[in-house]
Structures are given as structure tokens and as C-alpha cells.
Amino acid sequence: MTSPDRDFEMFQPRDGMPPWIPRLLFMVLWLALVTAATVWAALRLSDLLVSLFIALFLSIALEPGVKFFESRGLKRGAGTGIMFLGLVLFALGSVVAMVPLVAGQLGTLVERAPDYAQQVVDLLAERGIDVDFDPDTFLKDADIGAIAEGVAGGAFGVTSGVLGLVLRLLTIGLFTFYMTAEAPRLRRVILSAQPPHRQTEILRAYDLAIGKTGGYFYSRLLLAVIAGIIAWGVFHLIGLPFSAALALWLAVLSQFVPVVGTYVGGVLPILVGLLEDPIKAVWVVVFVVIYQQIENFLISPRITARTMALHPAVAFGAALAGGSLMGAPGALMALPVAASIQAFAGSYIDRHEVVGRASGDPSLEDGTPGPGRE
Numbered sequence: 517m518t519s520p521d522r523d524f525e526m527f528q529p530r531d532g533m534p535p536w537i538p539r540l541l542f543m544v545l546w547l548a549l550v551t552a553a554t555v556w557a558a559l560r561l562s563d564l565l566v567s568l569f570i571a572l573f574l575s576i577a578l579e580p581g582v583k584f585f586e587s588r589g590l591k592r593g594a595g596t597g598i599m600f601l602g603l604v605l606f607a608l609g610s611v612v613a614m615v616p617l618v619a620g621q622l623g624t625l626v627e628r629a630p631d632y633a634q635q636v637v638d639l640l641a642e643r644g645i646d647v648d649f650d651p652d653t654f655l656k657d658a659d660i661g662a663i664a665e666g667v668a669g670g671a672f673g674v675t676s677g678v679l680g681l682v683l684r685l686l687t688i689g690l691f692t693f694y695m696t697a698e699a700p701r702l703r704r705v706i707l708s709a710q711p712p713h714r715q716t717e718i719l720r721a722y723d724l725a726i727g728k729t730g731g732y733f734y735s736r737l738l739l740a741v742i743a744g745i746i747a748w749g750v751f752h753l754i755g756l757p758f759s760a761a762l763a764l765w766l767a768v769l770s771q772f773v774p775v776v777g778t779y780v781g782g783v784l785p786i787l788v789g790l791l792e793d794p795i796k797a798v799w800v801v802v803f804v805v806i807y808q809q810i811e812n813f814l815i816s817p818r819i820t821a822r823t824m825a826l827h828p829a830v831a832f833g834a835a836l837a838g839g840s841l842m843g844a845p846g847a848l849m850a851l852p853v854a855a856s857i858q859a860f861a862g863s864y865i866d867r868h869e870v871v872g873r874a875s876g877d878p879s880l881e882d883g884t885p886g887p888g889r890e
Contacts, residue, residue, distance in 0.1 A: 566842055567684060571691035573729065573849045578603070578696050580730035596697040604689070610768065613761040721856075729852040735819050740771040742815060743778075746807065747785075754799045756789060766804075770811075772848050773835070778808045830854060 558565065578599045585595030695702065703722070707715045744767030751759035762785045769781030782804035789797030831851055838850025 563684070564687075566845070567688050568691060569842070570845050570849070571688050571695055573852075574603070574688070574692040575695035575699065576726055576729045577733040577852075578692070579699065579726050580734070582696060582699075592700070593697050596693060600689070600693050600696070610764060613764050616758065616761065725852075725856045728856040732852040732855065736771040738819055739811070739816060740767040743767040743770050743807070743811065747803070750803050751785065751800075754789070754796050754803075755792075756785060756796055756800070757792065758788070762788060770808075776832075778804060778811070830858075 578596070581599045582592060582595040585598060586592055590598075703719075707718060710718060744763045747766045748760055748763035751762055756762060765784055766778070766781040770778040773780055782800065785800045785804075786797045789800045831854070834850040834854035835847045838846035838848070838853070840846070842849075
């Protein structure tokens with residue numbers, strides 16, 4: 517039998533904290549440090565992470581083409597080289613075609629700037645607004661030194677931006693090539709760290725991403741070729757200068773910018789038409805509106821029927837979200853990513869017949885199932 521003093525001590529609170537509290541505090545502090553370090557590293561490496569994501573997207577888009585060459589007996593490295601060379605040549609060709617257009621139209625704009633300014637002054641004078649502005653003496657009165665200094669600073673900034681862009685493109689190209697050429701090895705390395713049942717799901721998601729991304733990329737490319745050929749013919753008939761470059765610009769933007777791409781791509785040809793002859797600009801507007809309808813209802817449904825089934829509102833929202841996260845590259849990649857997520861999620865969702873008023877069928881207002889169902 518215990519003594520009364522010992523019984524009293526058993527009900528007294530013990531001094532000090534429980535032993536699990538220091539361990540909990542240490543774990544919380546450790547998680548906070550790891551989280552802070554991860555966020556700091558992600559912010560510092562954001563450009564590299566975006567480049568890696570773009571390279572992954574491009575490698576997935578090139579995968580169907582590489583498999584095509586493999587099926588014809590070429591080694592994977594050779595097939596990757598052919599696809600990569602085609603991509604590089606297309607990008608360089610687009611830049612080379614646009615340089616004369618930009619230079620020529622800028623020269624025309626500078627040359628006609630005094631005339632445009634005089635037209636504005638005359639228009640304001642007709643409205644009773646007197647503006648003391650003489651376009652002929654503007655350059656004489658301007659501070660040429662300040663203008664030259666501003667131009668020099670702008671040229672230096674443009675040069676630095678171009679060098680940074682070239683370095684980033686080279687980084688993306690290098691990662692894209694190796695991700696495509698070494699894709700089977702990378703898959704084996706990733707899958708070897710996962711149990712068998714998870715390997716099946718990863719392969720399923722990978723094949724789905726390849727199908728959706730490849731289908732999107734090649735269907736858009738085919739539509740761009742069709743749009744470019746038609747636009748080049750129309751611009752040539754209209755008499756628009758740099759018709760090939762303008763058609764290329766319209767074709768690329770119309771296919772790789774969702775929903776409003778044709779109208780955005782038509783802005784530059786319209787501006788060039790306005791510089792040449794307003795009637796030409798009107799013809800460009802007519803062509804853009806008519807071709808958009810023809811493509812939406814006749815051409816695009818037949819080409820993209822088996823590639824991506826995204827509602828226009830979903831496509832536009834995905835493009836906005838991608839643009840907010842990663843800028844222009846994110847907007848371009850958002851559609852195949854959204855289509856892959858939609859297809860992958862749809863494979864795990866069981867859908868049932870909608871009955872009653874929710875179906876929108878007046879014959880089912882009583883809540884009974886559809887014909888042939890019980």
C-alpha cells in the first residue's frame with residue numbers, strides 16, 4: 517500500500533514540457549527553412565525552369581515525327597536531328613522573311629511621318645483646334661543630341677535583349693534535342709523509381725500527352741500552311757507589298773493564338789495596307805473576316821476532329837491562364853496541356869444518362885430515364 521505523500525505526488529503536474537514538443541518545433545522550423553529555400557531557388561531559377569518546360573513541350577511535340585522516322589528504319593538520333601533541323605529552319609525562315617517587312621515599313625513610316633502629322637494638324641484645324649506645329653521645322657528645332665543619345669541607349673538595350681534571347685533559345689534548343697533523343701532512357705530512369713502499378717499510369721499519361729500535343733502541333737501546322745498559301749495569293753492579288761511575309765505572319769498567329777488569332781494576325785497586313793492605300797486595307801479586312809468563317813466551319817473541323825476537342829471558351833481561358841503564368845510561350849502551350857488534362861481526367865470519370873428537367877428534353881420532365889433505359 518502506497519503512502520499518502522506518494523499518492524499526492526502522482527497527481528501533481530510535472531515540471532518541463534512534454535518530450536514531443538521540441539521534436540515538433542524542430543520539424544516545423546525545418547519545413548519552414550526547406551520551403552523558404554525552395555521558393556528562393558524557384559524564383560532565382562525561374563528562367564531556367566520555364567526554358568525546361570518549353571523544351572519538354574517541344575520534345576513531346578516532336579516525338580510523333582521522330583517515331584515516324586524510326587518506323588522507316590532511321591536511328592532515333594538521326595530522326596531527332598531531322599525534326600530539330602526542320603524546326604530551326606522554319607524559325608530562321610520566319611525571322612528572315614519578317615526582317616525586310618519590318619525594315620521597309622519602318623522606313624516608309626518615317627518617310628511619311630511629316631505628311632501624317634500635317635494631316636492630323638489639318639484635321640484638328642477643321643474642328644476649330646489650332647495647333648502650333650510645323651512638321652518641316654520640327655527636326656530643325658529638336659535636340660538632335662538628345663535624340664541621338666536616346667537612340668544609342670535604345671540600340672544598346674535592344675542589343676542586350678537580342679543577346680539574351682539568343683542565349684535562351686540556344687538553351688531551349690539544347691534541352692529539346694537531348695530530351696527528344698534520350699526520351700526512352702529518361703523514361704526508363706523515371707519509371708525505375710516507381711512501383712509497377714504507378715509505372716502503368718505514368719506511361720498512360722505520357723502517351724496521352726504525346727497524342728494530344730502532337731495532334732495539336734501538326735494539325736495547327738497544317739492549318740497554318742493552308743492559311744499562309746491562301747493569304748499569300750490574296751495579298752498578292754490585292755497588290756500588298758511583302759505579301760509572303762505578311763501571309764506567314766497571319767498564318768502563324770491565326771493558328772497558334774486561340775480564338776482571336778486570325779484577327780490579331782490581320783492587324784499588321786491592315787496597317788501595311790493603310791500605308792499603301794486605304795482600299796487595300798479594306799480588302800484585307802474583308803478577306804480576314806471571310807477566311808475566319810471558312811476556316812471555323814469548313815477547314816478546321818475536318819482537320820482537328822481527332823486531335824483536340826476543346827470548347828472555345830475553355831481554349832481562350834486556358835490561353836489566358838498560360839499567358840499569365842509564362843507569357844507568350846505559356847499561352848501557346850496552354851491548349852495541348854488543357855486538352856491532355858481534359859482527356860486524362862475524362863478517362864477516370866464515369867458519366868451517366870441525364871434524366872428529368874436537367875437533360876433539357878421536354879419529354880423527360882417527369883424524371884423518367886431516356887428511351888431504352890431503365
